[in-house]
Amino acid sequence: MEAQIIKPTIKACLAEVPVKLKEAQQTATAAQACAETGDVTEAPRNIDGH
Numbered sequence: 321m322e323a324q325i326i327k328p329t330i331k332a333c334l335a336e337v338p339v340k341l342k343e344a345q346q347t348a349t350a351a352q353a354c355a356e357t358g359d360v361t362e363a364p365r366n367i368d369g370h
Contacts, residue, residue, distance in 0.1 A: 354362040 354360075
């Protein structure tokens with residue numbers, strides 16, 4: 321019975337990993353672009369998601 325619950329839960333969690341990694345990459349790219357243009361006050365905001 322537990323395996324019927326645990327396996328789909330683990331599968332769903334693992335499926336979420338690429339989604340979260342893509343979001344993190346987009347945030348890091350935006351922050352890096354801000355930093356490279358000299359807008360060092362905006363870069364941390366992009367990292368924090370604000």
